[in-house]
Structures are given as C-alpha cells and as structure tokens.
Amino acid sequence: MAANREGQEENKDRYFKAVHGNKTFLQSEKLYEYILETSVYPREPQCLKEIRELTYKHPLSPMMTSPDEAQFFSMLLKLINAKNTMEIGVFTGYSLLATALAIPDDGKILALDITKEHYEKGLPIIQKAGVAHKIDFREGPALPLLDQLIQHEKYHGTFDFVFVDADKDNYVNYHKRLIELVKVGGVIGYDNTLWGGSVVAPPDADLDEHILYLRDFVQELNKALAVDPRIEICQLSIADGVTLCRRIG
Numbered sequence: 001m002a003a004n005r006e007g008q009e010e011n012k013d014r015y016f017k018a019v020h021g022n023k024t025f026l027q028s029e030k031l032y033e034y035i036l037e038t039s040v041y042p043r044e045p046q047c048l049k050e051i052r053e054l055t056y057k058h059p060l061s062p063m064m065t066s067p068d069e070a071q072f073f074s075m076l077l078k079l080i081n082a083k084n085t086m087e088i089g090v091f092t093g094y095s096l097l098a099t100a101l102a103i104p105d106d107g108k109i110l111a112l113d114i115t116k117e118h119y120e121k122g123l124p125i126i127q128k129a130g131v132a133h134k135i136d137f138r139e140g141p142a143l144p145l146l147d148q149l150i151q152h153e154k155y156h157g158t159f160d161f162v163f164v165d166a167d168k169d170n171y172v173n174y175h176k177r178l179i180e181l182v183k184v185g186g187v188i189g190y191d192n193t194l195w196g197g198s199v200v201a202p203p204d205a206d207l208d209e210h211i212l213y214l215r216d217f218v219q220e221l222n223k224a225l226a227v228d229p230r231i232e233i234c235q236l237s238i239a240d241g242v243t244l245c246r247r248i249g
C-alpha cells in the first residue's frame, strides 16, 4: 500500500515536472542536455538567448517554449516558406522571436495574448533584434479576436502557419476557427498535446489540480484532431508534445 502511494507520488511529480519543469520526454536528462549543448545552444541566436535568460528569472518561466522546440519551428517555418503567421500565447516572446527571425523581412505575425504584461519584458530584445516590424501584437482573449477575423472573408485561408500555445481549455474552439483561417497546405501547431504525459494517466490518478483539469481538454483535442478529415496530423514527442496539423481541405 505504502509502495503504491509512493509510486503515485512519483507519477504525480513526473507529470508535474513534464508540464512545468524541463521540457522533454527523453529517458534521461543527460541526453536532453546533450541535445541542447551540442545542437541547440551553439546555434541559438544571441537575441533568443537573451530573451530566454531574461525569462528564466520570471516566476512563470516554465511556460516558455523549450529551445529545441523553438529550433524545430524555426526550421519548419523556413521549409514551408511561411510568411503570414499567427501565434496564440506570447508570454515574454521567446517562440515569437524565433518565428520573427525565421520568416522573411516582409513576413507578418499576428500575436495574440490576453495580457501584454509579459510581452513588454521581452519587447526591448525583439526591437533590438530588428524584427519588431513583423509583429502585430493584440492584447485580449484570443477567441473573440479570431471571431472578428472569421467575419471577414479576406482573412480566410490566408495564414501559412499558426502556433497555439495558450489556454488549453479553448484549443478545440481555436481549431474550429483556425481551420478556416489557415491556408490549404498551411500548418497549425498545437503545443503541449502530451500534457506532461498525463494523457495516459488513469482517470483517478492523483494529479495536480491544474494538470487534471486541462488533461481532459487536451485528450478531447487529440481525439478531435485524429478524426478531422480536413487535416493531416503528426504528433511529435518533442518538448511537452506538439501536434502539427496540415490543412488538406
């Protein structure tokens, strides 16, 4: 019994750490460090490093996209020649800056966040990097903003890439709108789709309340994406899991 409880505590800790701590499902921390030290940090632009180090001092720093995931998106954006993009969930702007650096000089990012408080901390670094002109930041809840866009036909099928990294309980609602706004052939990336591994935890698992509450929404999203005929999907186990959706119809 005691061993069982101990096991549950261990699991609880593991799920919590995967969402809020280091971002990896690799079996060893050492291997993750190896990837970062060998392939990610040496290639990370100075301005991204600056925003990352600034964000580490923030009490909510675990929300920041991991550097290996940012490197992945940076490559993906270039591979698909993304120019018109959107990000839902900016925080201090780490993934936003990675996107801004990856798209061409006349590229655009519609950046949505419920508050500009954190973005303002990263903004001087983004400005110094010379890419602030690509960013159209809008403060407010993302859903009504998407509804406004949807009302105008001119925005339909116009986005090459959308990164969704905000309130998980709205992901299914975001998807209903984003599928209209992204181009056929364009990509939507939903972040945290493994939710610390909690998606496979037993229904009665003793998990942190916040993780447990959002776990149901993440599971619902994963199920909905898997059967959506308008997209092709690819579930990646990088960071806390990211699901790429390519619009096909």
Ligand code: SAM
Pocket: 063, 064, 065, 088, 089, 090, 091, 092, 093, 094, 095, 096, 112, 113, 114, 115, 118, 140, 141, 142, 143, 165, 166, 167
């Ligand atoms: N992509 C960011 C990065 O790389 O640092 C991390 C984003 S953080 C995980 C989530 C962000 O979503 C927070 O900055 C939060 O303010 C924002 N957010 C939460 N609810 C939101 C909503 N309803 N609409 C828009 N943004 C929201």
Ligand code: CA
Pocket: 063, 064, 065, 165, 191, 192
């Ligand atoms: Ca995230």
